[in-house]
Amino acid sequence: MGAGTAPKPVGRSRGIDVGDLVFEWLCRGAGFVVLLLLGGIIVTLFIGALPAFREFGLGFLTSTDWNPVEGRENYGGAVAIFGTIASAILAIVFAVPVAFGIAFFLTELAPEWLRRPVGTAIELLAAVPSIIYGMWGLFVVVPFVQMYIQLALGDYLTAIPLVGFLFESRFFAGTSLFTAAIVLAIMILPFIAATMRDVFLQVPPVYKESAYGLGATRWEVVKGVVLPYTRISVVGGIMLGLGRALGETMAVTFVIGNANRMPQSLFDPSTTIASIVAMEFPESLMGSLKQSALFALGFLLFVISFLVLAASRYLLRSRLKA
Amino acid sequence: MSSTTFQAEPRGAVRRSSALASRRKIVDLIVKWLCMTATLIGLFFLASIMATLLWRGLASMDWIVLTEEFRPTRYGDENAPKGGLIHAILGSLIQTAIGTAIGTPIGLLVGTYLSEYARGSALGNTLRFVSDVLLSAPSILIGLFIYQLVVLPMGGFSGIAGALALAIIVIPVVVRTTEDMLQLIPNTLREAVIGLGAPKWKMITLVCYKAAASGILTGILLAVARIAGETAPLLLTSFGNNVTSFDLTTAMASLPIAIYQQANSGFPDLIEIAWSGALLITLGVLAINIIARLVLRGRN
Structure with a gap:
């Protein structure tokens, strides 16, 4: 191959080599495969969902029915859609303050020798498979929520004015929207913390040193310099966590209770799109209306998480360029 | 910035700015402890997962788990063979x-x-x-x-x-x-x-x-x-x-x-x-x- 190019200097001056052409198109072809994959996922989900969309129309989004009995089949996605969004947002509420604390600790407070091991340990949290979070959640977090939060604090929580109803539940199994949100929060914690740490580190040291030189405390530096400088990327990191939480399947399936019922309180069991698909899809008949309804939910999940992830990518673009 | 505003009013300025300074220090200290707690919470979860896994996983880990195929539960039949993975x-x-x-x-x-x-x-x-x-x-x-x-x-x-x-x-x-x-x-x-x-x-x-x-x-x-x-x-x-x-x-x-x-x-x-x-x-x-x-x- 090398000998082929050497004796023809004319060919080289035109800068075209057969190997070059092949390799470039190989790379470009692989790129098209990836584009096709994303397109394929959208199209196949939509095709699978079509019978359900035709049958139920827009009512699919608002109906809470889930009736697989033959002849009276009726499916609605409202419970799963609500459960998905509620558990993910609740998880963000739990995770963001802790993630911020970790990022602040790792960038400003911790001594140099401690930063790497602690950072690595937090990153390893992201490597633990979701099924492990599910099992751990079921056997550790669920009993904890049941005994030490729901039973021990339930009466005090329901007595809180205005929001007390959120904690009033007839269900005491411990598997609930609340438990799912806790487990989800732990799972997305490393993603948000790592993004925040990375963007905090990108603040030019001169800015921080100027603030310190004026006598600012570390908290004032973070509040007045670091956060304003990085706020767009911080929101991007939170959106990334949100995108992850929306589509998480196994961990949620273990701890949310899988009840197709609109939750009246945080301690009620519920379901999410991903977990209803995981629970019901393998058992559904090929080509049945139920399968199509599950495809429809999958399509909606794809649309929701695509929008969130795209927003996250857009907000994080300055970080990606750097 | 705040010190200049305080200099504009001479009476009690020193005392108030020192009160402000100590308040700022206390806020800083509280935030510092909150952040350390947050980090400990994160590490605690990793430790809890690993401890649970080691404790429950090692208890039943043996050669049979690593070499045998799935067997139905032994529940109610102590003599039934144990299954594996x-x-x-x-x-x-x-x-x-x-x-x-x-x-x-x-x-x-x-x-x-x-x-x-x-x-x-x-x-x-x-x-x-x-x-x-x-x-x-x-x-x-x-x-x-x-x-x-x-x-x-x-x-x-x-x-x-x-x-x-x-x-x-x-x-x-x-x-x-x-x-x-x-x-x-x-x-x-x-x-x-x-x-x-x-x-x-x-x-x-x-x-x-x-x-x-x-x-x-x-x-x-x-x-x-x-x-x-x-x-x-x-x-x-x-x-x-x-x-x-x-x-x-x-x-x-x-x-x-x-x-x-x-x-x-x-x-x-x-x-x-x-x-x-x-x-x-x-x-x-x-x-x-x-x-x-x-x-x-x-x-x-």
């Missing part, structure tokens, strides 16, 4: 290996395209965006996609469908690390190779890949660690199986699915086996992650 371990190894073998070359080529051919081009930016979305997309949807594309036409769940679903998850991980690692290579190196008269594809394959080898290897290892623990897409593609199977056209067991099924079985002895499976998979995944980090650090 070998069918799931082998199934996981096969599907992970095939998934990595299919996904890695594609991811490598796409990463190369992004770094070497499409810097700043519209197609490149689109591709980078799509790859990033795939990286974080819900994995169960990839299961639904492969179900529609492979399982339905083949008429049933199959090991190859599971491997294909895993391959799709491998691609964006490898794309991201390959591109990142290739971009770290100084342009002077590329210019030196081109200046010697080498065509671009030789510059990439013989020099750039070699210079970025440890980084690319790290990406592949991270991808393997990621798919070894994937459960959701396999549930809809290879489904799981209770016996050892090397037939890629039929349902195939995998460790995560076996854990999922046995943990939810309700029988204490099967739940114990699920815990040892969980310990196995977590130790494996964390070990690969740590090796990947060491490979990358050894380079620097």
Whole structure:
């Protein structure tokens, strides 16, 4: 191959080599495969969902029915859609303050020798498979929520004015929207913390040193310099966590209770799109209306998480360029 | 800024600014302790997961778990033989290996395209965006996609469908690390190779890949660690199986699915086996992650 190019200097001056052409198109072809994959996922989900969309129309989004009995089949996605969004947002509420604390600790407070091991340990949290979070959640977090939060604090929580109803539940199994949100929060914690740490580190040291030189405390530096400088990327990191939480399947399936019922309180069991698909899809008949309804939910999940992830990518673009 | 405002009113200024200073110090101290608590909370969760896994997993870990196939519960029959997870371990190894073998070359080529051919081009930016979305997309949807594309036409769940679903998850991980690692290579190196008269594809394959080898290897290892623990897409593609199977056209067991099924079985002895499976998979995944980090650090 090398000998082929050497004796023809004319060919080289035109800068075209057969190997070059092949390799470039190989790379470009692989790129098209990836584009096709994303397109394929959208199209196949939509095709699978079509019978359900035709049958139920827009009512699919608002109906809470889930009736697989033959002849009276009726499916609605409202419970799963609500459960998905509620558990993910609740998880963000739990995770963001802790993630911020970790990022602040790792960038400003911790001594140099401690930063790497602690950072690595937090990153390893992201490597633990979701099924492990599910099992751990079921056997550790669920009993904890049941005994030490729901039973021990339930009466005090329901007595809180205005929001007390959120904690009033007839269900005491411990598997609930609340438990799912806790487990989800732990799972997305490393993603948000790592993004925040990375963007905090990108603040030019001169800015921080100027603030310190004026006598600012570390908290004032973070509040007045670091956060304003990085706020767009911080929101991007939170959106990334949100995108992850929306589509998480196994961990949620273990701890949310899988009840197709609109939750009246945080301690009620519920379901999410991903977990209803995981629970019901393998058992559904090929080509049945139920399968199509599950495809429809999958399509909606794809649309929701695509929008969130795209927003996250857009907000994080300055970080990606750097 | 605040000190100048206080200087404008002379009476009691010193006392008030010192009160302000101590208030600022207290706020700083409180935030500091809150952040340390947050870090401890994060570390506590990792420790709690590992402790639970070691405690419950080691309790039932023995040779039988690693060498025997699935057996029904011994509940109510003490003399029945104990089952194991070998069918799931082998199934996981096969599907992970095939998934990595299919996904890695594609991811490598796409990463190369992004770094070497499409810097700043519209197609490149689109591709980078799509790859990033795939990286974080819900994995169960990839299961639904492969179900529609492979399982339905083949008429049933199959090991190859599971491997294909895993391959799709491998691609964006490898794309991201390959591109990142290739971009770290100084342009002077590329210019030196081109200046010697080498065509671009030789510059990439013989020099750039070699210079970025440890980084690319790290990406592949991270991808393997990621798919070894994937459960959701396999549930809809290879489904799981209770016996050892090397037939890629039929349902195939995998460790995560076996854990999922046995943990939810309700029988204490099967739940114990699920815990040892969980310990196995977590130790494996964390070990690969740590090796990947060491490979990358050894380079620097």
